[in-house]
Structures are given as structure tokens and as C-alpha cells.
Amino acid sequence: MANLITSLYTGASGIYTSQTAVQITGNNITNASTEGYTRQAANVVSNTPLTQSGLTYGTGSSVDSIDRSSDTFITKQLLAQGATYGEYDGASTPLSDIEQVLDISDTSLSSDIDSFFDAWEELSTNPAGTTERQQVIQEAADLAEHFQQIDQQLGDVVESINTSIESIIPDLNDNLLQIANLNQSIMQAEMSGGDANTLRDQRDLLVQEVSETCGATMYTDSNGMLCLQLENGLPLVTGNVASTLSTTTVSGLSEITLTTGNTSFDLDYEDFSGELKGLLEVRDVTIRYFKMILTCWPTP
Numbered sequence: 001m002a003n004l005i006t007s008l009y010t011g012a013s014g015i016y017t018s019q020t021a022v023q024i025t026g027n028n029i030t031n032a033s034t035e036g037y038t039r040q041a042a043n044v045v046s047n048t049p050l051t052q053s054g055l056t057y058g059t060g061s062s063v064d065s066i067d068r069s070s071d072t073f074i075t076k077q078l079l080a081q082g083a084t085y086g087e088y089d090g091a092s093t094p095l096s097d098i099e100q101v102l103d104i105s106d107t108s109l110s111s112d113i114d115s116f117f118d119a120w121e122e123l124s125t126n127p128a129g130t131t132e133r134q135q136v137i138q139e140a141a142d143l144a145e146h147f148q149q150i151d152q153q154l155g156d157v158v159e160s161i162n163t164s165i166e167s168i169i170p171d172l173n174d175n176l177l178q179i180a181n182l183n184q185s186i187m188q189a190e191m192s193g194g195d196a197n198t199l200r201d202q203r204d205l206l207v208q209e210v211s212e213t214c215g216a217t218m219y220t221d222s223n224g225m226l227c228l229q230l231e232n233g234l235p236l237v238t239g240n241v242a243s244t245l246s247t248t249t250v251s252g253l254s255e256i257t258l259t260t261g262n263t264s265f266d267l268d269y270e271d272f273s274g275e276l277k278g279l280l281e282v283r284d285v286t287i288r289y290f291k292m293i294l295t296c297w298p299t300p
Contacts (some may be wrong), residue, residue, distance in 0.1 A: 036202065047062055082211040084215060088154050116142075165247060182203040183225040223239060256280075
């Protein structure tokens, strides 16, 4: 009777194992289009064998755990490429605005510059000519006015970038706090023997969003919690504690500060990658360069 019961138990374990595997496969299929979902697989192990009358009998199999099919190397590559994508995407809109400001149509700045130097060329053929002199003055005034218009339009682009930065920071802080809270929840779930696969998927999706926004490198601490830091080494998330970013207006520019504990750090475009770097670099390098050229041009 005991052997019969053992045989029935062995068969039942196989049915249960197959049923669990089918359920996991069905869940994978159902979530194939779910953003952030990671494919799962059943980790099937052999049950402890039974020894009786000098013979060892197998007692079937069981699902020891449900594992996520994730790869740390690929995840880090996705973070790096996500930061690159975010940088280009962040810079694309203000660069497009600058392109419209510095257009190449018949009424563009280049046309005014050509007219200005054409007037000088006419004056060089008749230096005493009143008409030629007045034409030079008029063309110089038109060119200076065009420079002033461009300077104002570039200022509008700067304001737009400032607005974008100020709208990004609250969402970024919220993502960092969620990652810190998920770290705590994952540790508690797994310490109690539970399954934290869904929580890990949620955390990985948030980490990807953070990387696209500000760039981030990750490592795992001694408690198994995922930690994030900027490329300059400043912490974004340490275990279950999140740093906070804030903005202040300095000389018409939205400047970013990172606060971790009781310490604050002023950041610029070199401290970031991702969308924030794209925005800050256009504002603080590209536009500043154009403005410098405009202010160096002599006015009448």
C-alpha cells in the first residue's frame, strides 16, 4: 500500500509541476506586450528520493522557484543606450527651435549680412557718395535689429528649456523614491520566501526611465538592494533612501541641485547624461555660443 501511495504521489507531483509550468507560460504569453515585463521560467528540481529495502526510488519533481529571465549585462547596456537616446531626444526640440531662429531663407541673417557687405562694397567705389553712406548706415541698422531679434528668440528658447527642466525634476524625484521603496519591498518579500518578480519588473522599468532622464549607473549593495548614481558618482538611490533634486533660478537660468542627506551639490550638464544633459548642453553651450557671437558684432 505504501508503494502504491508513493507512486501516486510521484505522478501527482509531475502533474502539479506541469500545471505550474503551463500557468507560467500562459502568463508570459498574456504579458508579451506589457511594458517592463520580464519573461519567467519554472525552476524544476527533482524531489528527495526514497530509499526502501536497499533500493532508491525517485519521488517526482517540483517547482523550486519562478525565475526572471534577466541578464545584468544586457540591462546595463540598455541603461547606457537609454541615456544616449534621452540625450538626443532632449536636445532635438531646442535644436529644432534654434534652426528656425537661424533660418536660411531670403529674409535670413545671412541675407542681411550679404546686404551689409554689399553696401560697403558700393561705398568703396564712391567713398564721398551720400547715398552710399546712408545705405551702409541703414544696412548696419537692419543687421543690428536682426541680431537683437535673434537674441530675443534665443532667450525664448532658453525659457522653454528652463520650463522643461522644471517639469522633469518632480517626476524624476518621484521615480527615485519609488525605486527606493521597491528596494525595501523586494527585500522584505524575498526574505519571507515570497516572489518579488513583479516588483523587480516595476523597479527595472523605473530605472530605465531614470536613465533616459538623467543617466544612471547601477550596482547592488550588501543587502541585495539596487543602488543608482550619476556618472560623476553622486548617489541617486542608496538602498531604501532616495536623494532629491531641486531647481533654483540663477541669472535667468534654472539650475539643478542634488541633496543627499544634509549635503547639497550644484550640478551642470557635465554631471548628467540623458534628457537633462541634452537640454542643459544646448542651453549652456550651444545657445551661449551663438549669443557670444551676437554680442561681439559691432553695432552702428
